[in-house]
Amino acid sequence: MTTLVWDYLPEYEKEREDILGAVEKVFSSGRLVLGDSVRGFEEEFAAYHGVKHCTGVDNGTNAIKLGLQALGVGPGDEVITVSNTAAPTVVAIDSVGATPVFVDVHADNYLMDVEQVAAAITPMTRCLLPVHLYGQCVDMAPLEALAARHDLPILEDCAQAHGARHHGRIAGSMGKAAAFSFYPTKVLGGYGDGGATITTDDEVDENLRRLRYYGMEKRYYVVQTPGHNSRLDEVHAEILRRKLGRLDAYIAGRRAVADRYQEALADTDLVLPRTVPGNEHVYYVYVVRHPRRDKIIEALRDYDISLNISYPWPVHTMTGFAHLGYLKGSLPVTEKLADEIFSLPMYPSLSRDVQDKVIDALREVLRTV
Numbered sequence: 001m002t003t004l005v006w007d008y009l010p011e012y013e014k015e016r017e018d019i020l021g022a023v024e025k026v027f028s029s030g031r032l033v034l035g036d037s038v039r040g041f042e043e044e045f046a047a048y049h050g051v052k053h054c055t056g057v058d059n060g061t062n063a064i065k066l067g068l069q070a071l072g073v074g075p076g077d078e079v080i081t082v083s084n085t086a087a088p089t090v091v092a093i094d095s096v097g098a099t100p101v102f103v104d105v106h107a108d109n110y111l112m113d114v115e116q117v118a119a120a121i122t123p124m125t126r127c128l129l130p131v132h133l134y135g136q137c138v139d140m141a142p143l144e145a146l147a148a149r150h151d152l153p154i155l156e157d158c159a160q161a162h163g164a165r166h167h168g169r170i171a172g173s174m175g176k177a178a179a180f181s182f183y184p185t186k187v188l189g190g191y192g193d194g195g196a197t198i199t200t201d202d203e204v205d206e207n208l209r210r211l212r213y214y215g216m217e218k219r220y221y222v223v224q225t226p227g228h229n230s231r232l233d234e235v236h237a238e239i240l241r242r243k244l245g246r247l248d249a250y251i252a253g254r255r256a257v258a259d260r261y262q263e264a265l266a267d268t269d270l271v272l273p274r275t276v277p278g279n280e281h282v283y284y285v286y287v288v289r290h291p292r293r294d295k296i297i298e299a300l301r302d303y304d305i306s307l308n309i310s311y312p313w314p315v316h317t318m319t320g321f322a323h324l325g326y327l328k329g330s331l332p333v334t335e336k337l338a339d340e341i342f343s344l345p346m347y348p349s350l351s352r353d354v355q356d357k358v359i360d361a362l363r364e365v366l367r368t369v
């Protein structure tokens, strides 16, 4: 069987009864949309982060999109973020009519270079959108200082950072609002699409609840535009509720896999992930770096190992974002990383045998490329 970077089936095998129990509970409850499971999940997810509110939505992209709109971001506004991210971060900014403004990232940890943010702020800037990429947090203190000085809200993109901590604070509790995805591959992943936006601000939360429900305040009565139908499904919420109880165990499993890679590959010329001091990494993906990345991936196919690149194209160089006017060379670190990074298999139920197979194959390949 081909070894993949991610596979949910080993986990499903272990959790099958619980997952199917969640489906049965919802299907026999008499209520399929916005019922007890969504409400319960929202309360528990907010409590996990020590924030007041959580609004469940249909996916992570819309969690960002509605988050931006709930913060008052719209056409003509600028949002400062990174190009070194999953494209949906930028798709969400674009979809509210705002303009994404990119800063580069650090070469050693791939995260937003916060020192570049000050120079990117203009009178049109309306929001700062850090992405806690791969499972560890952006350097928040200087970003929070800038946000305070310029009176700008921070929206954290936490789609890759469920449970990550930064100087003791949990990802998602540091900004004015934070967006999460529960896409199946994520650190807290569902069995289909899902997302949530969390906040401690009452008004932002009221906006979020209306925006996901056609812009309605009460049934059939629209008070806010543009509205959306962006609800989290009951059945996904019930599954996520149960998995939330195991989130810390999933994270521990990911760290064990990462520790094993670290131990077995430290003496190779692969650049391994570096945890920034003060961060507690949750390893959404295990990203390594090598100048002959393409050759390595190709050679590993002979061992029936199929790796992934997160992400092969910087967002600012994509055709769909040509209108933003970024030239090649404008974000040199981001562009270089896209040519050299690749991801090793990473998920909590990855077996020792499969991981050993990957490590052995990789060590052999690295001797020849």
Ligand SMILES: *Cc1c(COP(=O)(O)O)cnc(C)c1O
Pocket: 059, 060, 061, 062, 085, 086, 088, 089, 131, 157, 159, 160, 181, 182, 183, 193, 194, 195
């Ligand atoms: C996955 C992801 C998203 C989008 O989430 P979806 O649920 O797939 O819409 C946004 N930002 C980042 C950083 C992601 O990794």
